[in-house]
Each structure stands twice: as C-alpha cells, then as structure tokens.
Amino acid sequence: MVYSQRRSLKFRRLMLSLLLLTAWEAGSGQVHYLVREETKHGTFVGRIAQDLGLELAELVPRLFRVASKGRRDLLEVNLQNGILFVNSRIDREELCGRSAECSIHLEVIVDRPLQVFHVEVEVKDINDNPPRFFRQEQRLFILESRIADSRFPLEGASDMDIGTNAELRYKLNANEYFDLDVKTNEEETNLLELVLKKPVDREEKQEHRLLLIAIDGGKPELTGTVQLLINVLDANDNAPEFDKSIYNVRLLENAPNGTLVIKLNASDADEGSNKEIVYLFSDLVLDNVKSKFAINSNNGEITVQGELDYEDCNLYEINIDAVDKSPFPLTGHCKVIVKLLDENDNTPEMVITSLSLPVQEDAPLGTVIALISLSDRDSGVNGQVTCTLSPHIPFKLVSTFKNYYSLVLDSALDRENKSNYILVVTARDRGSPSLWATASVSVEVADVNDNAPAFAQPEYTVFVKENNPPGCHIFAVSARDADAQENARVSYSLVERRVGERALSSYVSVHAESGKVYALQPLDHEELELLQFQVSACDAGVPPLGSNVTLQVFVLDENDNAPALLPPGAGGGGGAVSELVARSVGAGHVVAKVRAVDADSGYNAWLSYELQPEANGERSPFRVGLYTGEISTTRALDEADLPRQRLLVLVKDHGEPALTATATVLLSLVESGQTPKASSRASVGALSAETALVDVNVYLIIAICAVSSLLVLTLLLYTALRCSAPPTEGACGPGKPTLVCSSAVESWSYSQQRRQRVCSGEGPPKTDLIAFSPSLPQGPISADNPHDVAVYHEDTSRYCSKSVPLITASFRAE
Secondary structure (H helix, E strand, C coil): CEECCCCCHHHHHHHHHHHCCCCEECCCCEEEEEEECCCCCCCEEECHHHHCCCCHHHCCCCCCEEEECCCCCCEEEECCCCEEEECCCCCHHHHHCCCCCCEEEEEEEECCCCEEEEEEEEEECCCCCCCECCCCEEEEEEECCCCCCCEEEECCCECCCCHHHHCCEEEECCCCCEEEEEEECCCCCEEEEEEECCCCCCCCCCEEEEEEEEECCCCCCCEEEEEEEEEEECCCCCCCEECCCEEEEEEECCCCCCCEEEECCEECCCCHHHCCEEEEECCCCCHHHHHHEEECCCCCEEEECCCCCCCCCCEEEEEEEEEECCCCCCEEEEEEEEEEECCCCCCCEEEEEECCCCEECCCCCCCEEEEEEEECCCCHHHHCEEEEEECCCCEEEEEEECCEEEEEECCCCCCCCCCEEEEEEEEEECCCCCCEEEEEEEEEEECCCCCCCEECCCEEEEEEECCCCCCEEEEECCEECCCCHHHHCEEEEECCCEECCEEHHHCEEECCCCCEEEECCCCCCCCCCEEEEEEEEEECCCCCCEEEEEEEEEEECCCCCCCEECCCCCCCECCEEEEEEECCCCCCCEEEECCEECCCCHHHHCEEEEECCCCCCCCCCEEECCCCCEEEECCCCCCCCCCEEEEEEEEEECCCCCCEEEEEEEEEEECHHHCCCHHHHHHHHHHHHHHHHHHHHHHHHHHHHHHHHHHHHHHHHHHHHHHHCCCCCCCCCCCCCCCCCCCCCCCCCCCCCCCEEEECCCCCCEEEEEEECCCCCCCCCCCCCCECEEEEEEEECCCCCCCCCCCCCCECCC
8 A cells, every 4th residue: 555745735835936946036136046966077057157247258367266155166167168067966965954945155256346246056856865764674562462453653764855755655565464554743744653454363473574665756766665573462452552642842952951841641451560551762762862852661751861952953753652561561652743942042153255355445435355154053033143344434244145245345445544454243143132253354455656755845955065075965855655665665866957058967966765965076166056956756656656855055155265366457567566656645545456356255255455564674654454455655655765665465365264365566656746647648547437437336336225225124014024923933032143144345346246045043944134334443444435235145944154243344436
C-alpha cells in the first residue's frame, strides 16, 4: 500500500513564486540568476556583463572582480565574454541545509569609477538525495494477545532535498498480518504506525520480517529501505495507553537544566505488577536528543538536561515508551514534539570589506569606501539588524539591499585639516533587549597636490656689503607646503632675467634644496646699488605648484675709493693749481679752490680739506675751508711773504679707514699793477661763467627748499594723523634710536647723489624726508650763497652699515 506525504498549500505557493522569479530585477538594481545544483563545471549561468550594462572591453581595465560570502570558487566570470559560469560542484544541501530558499550572493566590483553590483544566484534543488532511515533495521516486540488494529510506531525516513523532492510516501511489502498507516501532524512531520490486521500466533510464527520502502516525489524517484524485524511475545493482554498519541510542547531556548518540559501520564487496565508502568525513551530516540532531555522513569516527567539552542536545532521529536512490569511486558507509545522558541541570544555579526583605502582627498562625493555585510543567527525581529555610523561627517552609510550597506563619502575631504578618521560602525538587532556589535574603520586620507608652497612674506630686503667674497651666503628663503611627502618637497630656483646686459644668474644663485642665496661674484656699490629679483619655490607634486618671492638686495657702500682731484681750471697745469695773487688783497679773500670727488657715498664720500703745515714751522698766511676746499688769506699780505707760495692740501674722506689725496697749490704773489693783461680777458670770461653758475645754483637751491618745505608739511600732517590713530606698537611711541646714513659734500655739483637706506629698530618700513639748517664749524663762510641741505633717507626694518651721528652740510654754489 502506498501513502503520500502532503505539504501545505502555502509552501507550494512559495516554491512556485521562487520558480517564476525573473533573471534580474531592474527596479532594485539586483541581478538574479537561477542555477541547478550538481551542474557540471563550465555550465552557463548568465551574461553578467551584459545584464549589468558593462562593455566587454572595459572588464579588464576596470578590474572587474567578483566577491562572495563563504566559498569563493563556486562561480566564476569569463572576462573575455562576460559570462558567469559554474566553476565547481554546487551542493545545495551543503550550502543551505533544509532551508526553503538557497542563494549565492555575489558582489561585483569594478573601478574607474568604483561601482558595486549585487548579484543573487538562486540554487535550485534537484532530486539528488534518496530517503534515508537512521537505522538499517528496526526491531519490534508484539504480544500474541494483541488484537487487530493494534498500532506500533515506526521511525520514518528523512530526505535532505526540499519541496516535492522531499515529499515522501511509504509502502510495505505485501503480507497478511500487517498494514502501514501514515499521519501528518500540525508541524508537518510524519507519524508512521504499523497496524496489526489480524492477531498473530507465536506458536505458529515467532518472527516476521518486513521491508519498509520510502519513496520521494522527485523525478526520477529515489527510494530508501529499512528492514522491520517483528518478534512475537507471549504475555500481557493490556498494554499501557497514553492520553494522546502526540504531545506538542513549546519551550524557550536556553532553558536552564531541570526545567520541566512535560509530565506524561499512561494507564494500564491490568492489575498488580502488570499495571505498574515505567517510562523510557524509545529506541527510536537519537543520542543527541537523549543528551538534551531526561525522563523520570517513575512519574513520566521530561526535563531539560542539556543546552538548548534554537539556532542549532529548533524542533525535537521524542518517542516515549510506557512499559508495564509484567514478566512479559506490554508497551504503550507516544511522541513528544518539543518546539523551541527563539530568544535574542546572538549578537549581530558584521563583515567589513575595505575597497578604496586610503581615500584621495579630492575623491568625489558618493565614493564607496567599504562594503559592510550584517547577519544575525536569531530569527524574526531578533534577527533583524540595522547599522549606524559614528561620526556621521564626512561619511554616511547607504543601504544597498537587505543586510548590506556601503560606506560612502558624504562631504569633501581636506587632508591638511584632518588626515585620518576613526569610524565606529554599530550593528544592532531589534530584539528586546537589543544586542549590538561594533567595529572600527580607520580611513586614511591620501594627499593630493592642492597647496602651493607659501613664503612667510611676499618680499624680503637684504643688505650686503660690497666687495663680498665670491660664493658667499647672503640670505636664505624658505617656503612651506601644507601637503605631504612628494607634494610637500619644495625646490627653489631663480626667475631668470637680465640685469643690464648680463644675466641674473651671473650675479646670484639659489640652492635648490635649502633655499640659500649666494652671491657668485663681488658686488660693487658704485656699479649696482640695488639688485631686485625673484626666487621661485616649486613642489614635486603632479602637476607641480609654485609661488614666487621678491628679494631686494641693497649693496652697501664700503670705503674703497680714494678722493679724486678734479683737473685745475684755467691757468692750472700739471695737476697743480696755479694762481696769481695780488699782495693788496685783504684777510679772508679767496685766492684758489681745490676740487675733489669720491666715487663712494655717504660718509665714505664726505670730503674734508686740511692745509699741511710748512716744513720750517712758519705760519702760512693762507688757510683752506674744511669742507669747501677754498683757499683764503688769513691776514693781509705784506712784503715779508715769499713771492711764491707752495701749499699742500690734504683731501680726506670720512670712511674707516679714511682714504686721502694730496693737492698742490702754487700761489704767485704779485703787485696789483703787475697782473698780466693777457689773463684779464680769461678772467672776465671765467667771472662771467662763475656768475652764470651762481645764478643756476641759486635757482636750484630755491627749488630744493620749496620741495623740502612741501615734504616737511606733508610729513607733519602724516605724523599728526598717525598719532591721532589708536596707538600701536612701534607707532607714535618710544622706539629705538634712529640711525641715519647720509651723504653730504660741499658741492652737489661734484658729488654723486645717492639715496641711502636707514633703519630704525624693528618697526615697519617707512620713508622720511628731513630738511634742516646747517650747523657749521667756526670760520668764515662765503656770504654769497649759504644754503640749507636736505638729506633724504629711507627707514627700513633691516640694518645700516654703520651708526653715525646726524650730520649737516653746507652748500655753496661756485
């Protein structure tokens, strides 16, 4: 006789829905394929590249790769044609056990740009597992007194397949005494009973051998068999009977040892020892069930004695025998089905797969940093997991599909502000109380070259004394780059230009690594007062970034030029000044003038004149102006004075050490009427020229004084405005003494006009123009054209070559 195992309508509809799923679902962005288990290597699964919208030519350049949770070698992709194929044997039962749904989840990842696709490959069951009985032989003991329709429980078979492949039906080989009855309970488990069709006679036959066959619903059908060995006993008339043949119990997992599961009660209609009952586990009960439960043989209480874990096994079937104490005992049977209820006792599990670490600081928003997969062994709400991120900025979590999240960039990164982020990912289930797990993700931000080298200030002023040795170090520039590594490695170079007719690189050079500036040759103040150039700082990034700084190199004067005598005027010759002097001239009369210039500037070009004393120690009737070089009489000349006077005038600058030159003046004393006629015309011409020069100098002095007055007025107004402003450090307050470097000589027509640098303390650079009256030493001064001298100086935050007192000079036009 054949009995078929029936499944619920709900289960059939679920299986039908799974079979009707399409190859991929465009709405969710997930590709879905179907493959049968046990298919051969190389079996076609799907055109994954085409279904994901990828071109075949870009699979290799974009580093197309497939990652899967668990075993990674089941499926592979041919990068030449974009086909997903079976790479190794797929056993559905090994992957998913008895689960109704079984899928392989793949993560398809491509770079440039980074994209992640989720592919689900459903593994369809085939009928590759035959029904199996736990024992090859089942032994039953039956009293010959048992009446017809007596029932005896049998152990059923199990099938590792699912669906129709696991729907079992049973048949028993033909015989005259026994039949087979199959019942299905609410838990969809089978209860097999051997039914006695007519009483057996032990004296006629003590042992019966039957063959029980289990047939599944697959195509082709697979079968399993077990041998039934039935021994006929000669004893008791009434077997113990339970209230129910099947007991259903619900029990929380993790129930402590000793927890009462159920108390069974069986009764026996016999008397005496035949009525006393002992409760035992049936021989059909597996050892792992016996390790979890214990039964009190006297009162029928079943208690917990081992750890119960819903995730390991959520259903236990316990066959119980109630045996009387007769010498020929009879047995009653029942089945206790214990269904465990899930508790939230498993923390969520989290797997983080890093994809793009470190992250470039210029990465676009939405860049995928890592993939996060969650799982929880619990079921129901206890197994529902959510994921959160702390801190949220500048990243966020995006749910791709169930229990899968992507860690993506949410706002712009700046490595110079923060180069590393420690993110805490928390997975929390919805149980009560909820359980959670955390994981830390260290996201390092990689540098890109987005910062140019920067100097501390846009311009530097450098003072260098002339006649420096070749190759001397005069300054060092330094630029800072906020980037890192190669992007922050700064090299320096000159911005080449022409200085006059020569290249800048012939004057100075800069060390590429240290930024030190060197003078390649001695500098000459008289040739080059100011050398202005730019130094470029460039980093080693790709592409490189750079910036420039301006250097103003002022060449400071040194006293390296001696005074030079100008050629004498008319009547002079041989480098000496020769003049005719009438004996009738009075005291203070100018008889000659020594003219000299100095190529230096400032103190080094300020000349003074001294008359060398006579060899015989006599007092000369002549003297020379200290700063004018004019030779004049100190008294009226008389007959005692020699007719020829030879004067030596020492011309000396104010440098350190001072340099000198000596001028020779030859004076011939003549009577008034003895002045040569021939020279009168030249004298008239010279007088006319001198008168014209005096007129020009007068106008020049008037113009200089007017400009000086205007600049003094501007300076006073500027000072008043500065002092009326809120006081700041170094402004309108006490400071360091002002050091003035000035240039003043007797005659501007014979001196080089130069603008000099002046520094005062550490304050900001400023430019002042000072006009003042001369302070002259005692002695006669020409009353023809006494004038003030304006000294222009520029105050800087650097230094002067020397500290000198504030000086004045007189100016006299010739």
